[in-house]
Structures are given as structure tokens and as C-alpha cells.
Amino acid sequence: MTSPLWTRDRTSVATxxxxxxxHDVVIVGAGITGLSTAVMLAEAGVDVAVVDAGxxxxxxxxxxxxxxxxxxxxxxAALRRHHPASLVxxxxxxxxxxxxxLAERAGGAADRRTAFTFGRVLATDVALDAVRDAAREAGLPVREDAPGDLGGHTPVRALALDDQLALDPVLLGTTLARAAVDAGAVVHTGVRVGDVRALPSGRIDTDHGTLFGDTVVLATGTPLTRRGLYDLKTRALRSWAIAFEMEGDAEAPGGMWSEVGVDGRSVMAAPWSFGRPVLIVTGARHPVGSARSEVALAEELAAWAQRTxxxxxxxxxxxxxxxxxxxxxxxxxxxxxxxxxxxxxxxYAGWGLTNGPAAAMRLTDEIRGVSRGDRPQWMRTIGTRMTVPADLGRGIGEAGRRIGVAAGALSSAVPAPAKRPAEGAGVVARQGVRTAAVSTIDGRTRVVVAPAPLTWNDAERSWDSPVDGSRYAPxxxxxxxxxxxxxxxxG
Incomplete structure (x- = not known):
């Protein structure tokens, strides 16, 4: 079961x-960032096309x-540790x-909830103090609160922020796509982009043909081009999510819960728009391509939920x-x-539902030529990037980690597979200076070649790159x- 909860019974929106x-603007990516940008631009009279492979x-x-x-x-708290209060x-x-x-646009896709950051042991007090202080300094009315509705394991301590949003993200995406089309945009799904160019004009080359735009916006998680080397300036991270029915007559916790210091673990009930009580647990956050077994990580998360x-x-x-x-x-x-x-x-570091529309506002103002002085103060402040020694240290540390994982993948590679891998398995072999990735899926063995080491994702049956976070089918x-x-x- 590796299909997201939200993808069931959704209506397609395509032109x-x-x-x-x-077009004036071509947007690659029909997620929250791309669709928010499309709505804002189209409603301002800009001719917009959105393209997505899915x-x-x-x-x-x-x-x-x-x-x-x-x-x-x-x-x-992490931001405040390395940046001034004005940036936070x-x-x-x-x-x-x-x-x-989003709240204005979401309609029935959103519920109002209280968000909690919590700890289960006294050792998390220092981390929670840092969260409280950074949040209050940034103007958020957080309060101390530890209600006992998180199963039978009440947190030792929790910080609460009222009036936050729980969303059905795919229903939200459909709502935004319809709003964009109603405003005059076109949305092309099932169109795969192969190349993005700036000369002689903005253009994208796809498996359906070429589109031209005065501006091309890449709203694809990470840019679909290595201009600027943003794959080296960011960490690619994966997390697991598992949805459960509730036990007996048990009620789902009413808030949205994020636990301190446990690989991004969180708990929340699906929004009411989903139609029935469902509890979602997330966690096991880790760099792409670094897991010994994705299946094992997911099983550990499931076991924690079932115990707790x-x-x-x-x-x-x-x-x-x-x-x-x-x-x-x-x-x-x-x-x-x-x-x-x-x-x-x-x-966005996992918080794209709020960062995405904020990014769309910045992109929209830049594309429309709104002067810097007429933009909100937050946009002017956050648009001036600050690099501090800790940032460089994280970048160097991430580069070292990638080199270590890649070296480990290379050292474990075999000269050539002695026999084809078992069903559902993948083996990395050396082929000169390149990596040969061999897998067997549904009885068929395939071999692909990569310029850098890959690791096998046993849950999603994919080849994952620990170097740049890219993922490939068998x-x-x-x-x-x-x-x-x-x-x-x-061959």
C-alpha cells in the first residue's frame, strides 16, 4: 500500500x-506552488499555462x-538559532x-485545528523552551497546554497554537486548478517536461511538443534543471506516512501533533472532508538513498503507532x-x-502548504513587476538571503554525508551480478566508472546505467540517488x- 490516502476518487482537471x-507564463508543476501561482497570475489577467507529468x-x-x-x-527554533529575529x-x-x-480558497478542503509541538520525556524541555521563545518573539500566541487526547500516552509537555489548518491536499489542488481554469489559465496534465530553456526565449520541451513563455516557473519540488546547482544547496529528504482506522469507538485526537526530536514524527486526524475518521501518522524522515530498508522504516513507524x-x-x-x-x-x-x-x-522543508502560496505571492509580484517598495515587509526581508557560518557548515556536512553514502554504495557494488536479482530486489554492479543498476520486477530483469551510485528502494521499487536526491523507476x-x-x- 504505497498510494497516498488522498488520491482516491478525485476528479481530473485538464485542458x-x-x-x-x-503564453505569458508557463508553470511546470501542478502542485500547491504551481497552482497558487497560476491562480494569482490568471486572476490578474496574465496568460498562464500549467504543465504536469501526472x-x-x-x-x-x-x-x-x-x-x-x-x-x-x-x-x-532552528531558524532562530542561526538567524536574526527579524528573519524568523x-x-x-x-x-x-x-x-x-489558502483559507480563503480551500472551502470544504480545510478544518480549523490547534497545532501542538510536544515532548514525551523531560529531556525535551530545552527544545520546547527554544520553540516557545522563537514563536513568541516572531509574534505567535503560543501557549503551554498538554491535553490528554493523544491516545493513552499523554505528552509530558506541549506547546499549542490555535486556529491552524488541516487540509485535504488533493481536494485543495483540484479546487485551485478549477479556479485557475475559471480565471483563464490552461492546465495540461500527463505532459512530461524534458528540457527547460531561456534562449532565445523561455520554453519547455515536452513529450507532447514545445510551449513558449515570456517566463517559465519551475514549481517542481526541486528545479528541473541544474542551473544554480540547487541540488547541492538543499537536502533531499523522504518521510513515511501511514493512515489507520480508529479502534472501536475511539475518537481521533482533535489537534495536529508534532513530536520533538523523533525524525519528524507527527499525528493528525484526516480533515472532515475525507468523510470518515482516519488517523495519520508520519515520521522516519531521512536523506534520500540513505536507508538500509525503506520497508523497515515504514514498519517501525507502524509498530510505534500500534503501540501508542x-x-x-x-x-x-x-x-x-x-x-x-x-x-x-x-x-x-x-x-x-x-x-x-x-x-x-x-x-520548504516539509511545510509547503504555507510556504508554497507565500512563494507564489513573491513569484507573482516579480513577474508582474511590482516594485520592491510596494511589496510586503516580509517579502523584502526574506528575499534578502543571509548566509552565515552555520549555513556553510551544514552545506559542508551534507556534502561529506553524500560522499560517504556514495562511497559506501560503490564499495558494496559487485563486479557483475552472478545471477538475476530475486523478485522485487535490486543489485548495484560496477560497469567501468559507472553504476549498473539491476532489478527484477514482475519477473522482468532490467539493467540501467547511472553516472553516480544508486541505492535500491525496496518499498517503492525504485532507484534512489544519495548524491542529488533523484529517483528512477526500474x-x-x-x-x-x-x-x-x-x-x-x-542494452
């Missing part, structure tokens, strides 16, 4: 593709668990603007990918060497990440 069409909201959006919170676990406040104000915009919470049958499990910038602030704006024609957003088809091309077959 016919016209090759060689020209359906609306089926990528990172569908993998979301639906928390649109300003408390954001320990994020604010600007980050909060940006996310508040994004949250308020009043859950019954598991009804869905899935994983998703997000990107964290080394200075913890999202990248939004013009792409280096993009001649002002290429724009992008990345680095036949080499690119699934997500910084890579723009498929892997070639070995």
Missing part, C-alpha cells in the same frame, strides 16, 4: 494541449499529510500570508520527498543564468528530483 502555443496534485502535494501550521514543529518574523509572516490565502495510539486496520501507507535549504530559508525567485525568464521555488524513467533525463538501459 487540451496545443503544441507551440505561446494529474493535478499527484506529486509532493498528494504525499503531504495536510498540516498547514505556523508552529511547524521545531522549525522556528518574516518567515512566520510569509507563512501566515500563505495560510490566510488507539488505531485499528491500516488503510494506506506512502512516502514523500521534500527539500531543505542549508540556511533553512526557502529559495524563491530568478534562476541564475535564466536571463530573468526562469523562476523557481524550493526548500526501467530508468525519472520519477522526481533534480535530474531532467531518464537513465539509459545497459
Amino acid at each position: 487540451p494541449f496545443e503544441a507551440d502555443a505561446r 494529474e493535478v496534485g499527484q506529486g509532493a502535494t498528494a504525499a503531504s499529510v495536510g498540516m498547514a501550521s505556523l508552529l511547524q514543529g521545531t522549525t522556528l 518574523r518574516a518567515y512566520v509572516d510569509a507563512n501566515r500570508a500563505g495560510q490566510e490565502w 495510539l488507539p488505531v485499528a486496520a491500516e488503510i494506506a501507507r506512502w512516502s514523500g520527498q521534500d527539500y531543505q535549504s542549508h540556511n533553512l530559508v526557502p529559495f524563491v525567485g530568478g534562476m541564475p543564468r535564466g536571463l530573468g525568464r526562469l523562476r523557481f521555488a524550493t526548500g 526501467d530508468g524513467t525519472r520519477l522526481e528530483g533534480a535530474a531532467s533525463a531518464d537513465l539509459p538501459s545497459a
Whole structure:
């Protein structure tokens, strides 16, 4: 069960593709960032086209668990540890603007909830103090509160922020796509982008033909091009989510809960729009390609939920990918060497439901030429990136980790597979200076070649790159990440 909870019984929103069409703006990615940008621009009279290889909201959006919170676990404390209070406040104000915009648009896709950051042991007090202080300094009215509705295991201590949003992300994406189309935008789904260019004009090349735009916006999680080397400036992270039915007559916890210091673990009930009581547990956050076994990580999370919470049958499990910038602030704006024609957003660190619309506001103002002085203060502050020694240290540490994982993958590679892998398994072999990735799925053995080490994802049956976070199907088809091309077959 590796299909997100939200992807069931959703209506497609798409318009016919016209090759060689020209638009003011072409947006790659029909997730929250891309669709929010499309709505804002189209409602301002801009001619917009949105393109996605899948359906609306089926990528990172569908993998979301639906928390649109300003408390954001320990994020604010981490930001304050390395940045001035003015930047943390600007980050909060940006996310508040994004949250308020979504609340106006979400309709029945959203519930109002209290968000909690909590700890189960006394040792988390220092971390919770840091969260409390950073949040209050940034203007959030957090309070101390530890209600006992989180199963039978009441937190030792919790911080609470009222009036946050729990969302059905795919229903939200569908709502935004319809709003964009109603405002005059076109939305092309099932159209795969192979290349993005800035010369002689903005353009994207797809498997259906070429589209031209005065501006191209890459709203694809991480940019679908290596201009600017943002795959080296961010960490690609994966997390697991599991949805359960409630046990007997047990009621789902009423809030949204993020635990301190446990690999991004959180608990929340699905929003009312889903139609029945379902409890979602997330966690096992880790760098892409670093897990010994994705199946084992998911099983450990499921076992924790079954021990700790009043859950019954598991009804869905899935994983998703997000990107964290080394200075913890999202990248939004013009792409280096993009001649002002290429724009992008990345680095939300798992909080894209509020960062995404905020990024859309910045992109919209830049594309429409709104003067810097007429933009909100948060936009001016957060748009001036600050690099401090700790950021450089995180970047160097991440580079060292990638080199270590890649070296380990290379050292474990065999000269050549002695026999084909077992069903559902993958083996890495050396082929000169390249990596040969051999897998057997549904009785068919495939071999693809990569310029860098890969690791086998035993849950999703994919090849994952610990170097840049890209992921590929067994036949080499690119699934997500910084890579723009498929892997070639070995023959």
C-alpha cells in the first residue's frame, strides 16, 4: 500500500494541449506552488499555462499529510538559532500570508485545528523552551497546554497554537486548478517536461511538443534543471506516512501533533472532508538513498503507532520527498543564468502548504513587476538571503554525508551480478566508472546505467540517488528530483 490516502476518487482537471502555443507564463508543476501561482497570475489577467507529468496534485502535494501550521514543529527554533529575529518574523509572516490565502480558497478542503509541538520525556524541555521563545518573539500566541487526547500516552509537555489548518491536499489542488481554469489559465496534465530553456526565449520541451513563455516557473519540488546547482544547496529528504482506522469507538485526537526530536514524527486526524475518521501518522524522515530498508522504516513507524495510539486496520501507507535549504530559508525567485525568464521555488522543508502560496505571492509580484517598495515587509526581508557560518557548515556536512553514502554504495557494488536479482530486489554492479543498476520486477530483469551510485528502494521499487536526491523507476524513467533525463538501459 504505497498510494497516498488522498488520491482516491478525485476528479481530473485538464485542458487540451496545443503544441507551440505561446503564453505569458508557463508553470511546470501542478502542485500547491504551481497552482497558487497560476491562480494569482490568471486572476490578474496574465496568460498562464500549467504543465504536469501526472494529474493535478499527484506529486509532493498528494504525499503531504495536510498540516498547514505556523508552529511547524521545531522549525522556528532552528531558524532562530542561526538567524536574526527579524528573519524568523518574516518567515512566520510569509507563512501566515500563505495560510490566510489558502483559507480563503480551500472551502470544504480545510478544518480549523490547534497545532501542538510536544515532548514525551523531560529531556525535551530545552527544545520546547527554544520553540516557545522563537514563536513568541516572531509574534505567535503560543501557549503551554498538554491535553490528554493523544491516545493513552499523554505528552509530558506541549506547546499549542490555535486556529491552524488541516487540509485535504488533493481536494485543495483540484479546487485551485478549477479556479485557475475559471480565471483563464490552461492546465495540461500527463505532459512530461524534458528540457527547460531561456534562449532565445523561455520554453519547455515536452513529450507532447514545445510551449513558449515570456517566463517559465519551475514549481517542481526541486528545479528541473541544474542551473544554480540547487541540488547541492538543499537536502533531499523522504518521510513515511501511514493512515489507520480508529479502534472501536475511539475518537481521533482533535489537534495536529508534532513530536520533538523523533525524525519528524507527527499525528493528525484526516480533515472532515475525507468523510470518515482516519488517523495519520508520519515520521522516519531521512536523506534520500540513505536507508538500509525503506520497508523497515515504514514498519517501525507502524509498530510505534500500534503501540501508542488507539488505531485499528491500516488503510494506506506512502512516502514523500521534500527539500531543505542549508540556511533553512526557502529559495524563491530568478534562476541564475535564466536571463530573468526562469523562476523557481524550493526548500520548504516539509511545510509547503504555507510556504508554497507565500512563494507564489513573491513569484507573482516579480513577474508582474511590482516594485520592491510596494511589496510586503516580509517579502523584502526574506528575499534578502543571509548566509552565515552555520549555513556553510551544514552545506559542508551534507556534502561529506553524500560522499560517504556514495562511497559506501560503490564499495558494496559487485563486479557483475552472478545471477538475476530475486523478485522485487535490486543489485548495484560496477560497469567501468559507472553504476549498473539491476532489478527484477514482475519477473522482468532490467539493467540501467547511472553516472553516480544508486541505492535500491525496496518499498517503492525504485532507484534512489544519495548524491542529488533523484529517483528512477526500474526501467530508468525519472520519477522526481533534480535530474531532467531518464537513465539509459545497459542494452
